[in-house]
Amino acid sequence: MNGATTTAKSPFDGIRVALGIGGLLALAVGVVILVWPGKTAMAVTALVAAYVMIAGVIYAAIGGLSSSSGAWARVGHVLLGLVFVVAGAIAFTSLSQTAAWLGTFLGVLLGILWIVEGVVALSTLPRAGSKVWSVVFSIFSIAAGALLLVAPLWGATVLWMLMGISLMLLGVVNIVRAISLGRRPR
Numbered sequence: 001m002n003g004a005t006t007t008a009k010s011p012f013d014g015i016r017v018a019l020g021i022g023g024l025l026a027l028a029v030g031v032v033i034l035v036w037p038g039k040t041a042m043a044v045t046a047l048v049a050a051y052v053m054i055a056g057v058i059y060a061a062i063g064g065l066s067s068s069s070g071a072w073a074r075v076g077h078v079l080l081g082l083v084f085v086v087a088g089a090i091a092f093t094s095l096s097q098t099a100a101w102l103g104t105f106l107g108v109l110l111g112i113l114w115i116v117e118g119v120v121a122l123s124t125l126p127r128a129g130s131k132v133w134s135v136v137f138s139i140f141s142i143a144a145g146a147l148l149l150v151a152p153l154w155g156a157t158v159l160w161m162l163m164g165i166s167l168m169l170l171g172v173v174n175i176v177r178a179i180s181l182g183r184r185p186r
Contacts, residue, residue, distance in 0.1 A: 026174065027168055030165065053089065
């Protein structure tokens with residue numbers, strides 16, 4: 001032995017770091033959503049618009065560079081790419097309006113999905129283990145879906161704020177988990 005001490009790395013060190021970083025990110029994003037809900041919605045919209053434009057360029061390149069595809073497939077890819085690029089460019093021209101439209105669209109979509117989910121739950125009633133819980137779930141699901149259809153942007157805003165609160169809470173919990181992981185109970 002040369003006197004140098006070797007410190008054994010705990011198998012939990014990597015997990016602790018990952019939990020801590022993930023927790024800090026979730027906490028930060030949750031705080032940002034709650035402090036600046038409109039700005040973060042616009043930032044998410046900008047990310048979607050950027051993705052759409054990149055996808056459009058890729059589709060156009062596939063259509064323009066593909067020698068193995070037929071003419072209609074190539075034209076279709078180029079046209080699809082152009083539609084994507086134009087849609088992304090329009091989204092970037094007014095991020096606040098696009099964010100509101102996207103929120104409304106998601107609110108309507110979620111409302112429809114919740115109504116369908118409630119109806120499907122009712123259709124499984126003859127085979128349900130607990131008919132009462134199935135009916136209660138169906139009523140809540142259909143009512144929540146109808147509420148979202150009546151006020152989709154309001155519903156999307158509430159869900160956005162709930163996501164911010166959830167991210168903050170989950171972030172704090174993951175930070176605590178990271179700090180306490182691998183410690184022996186007292």
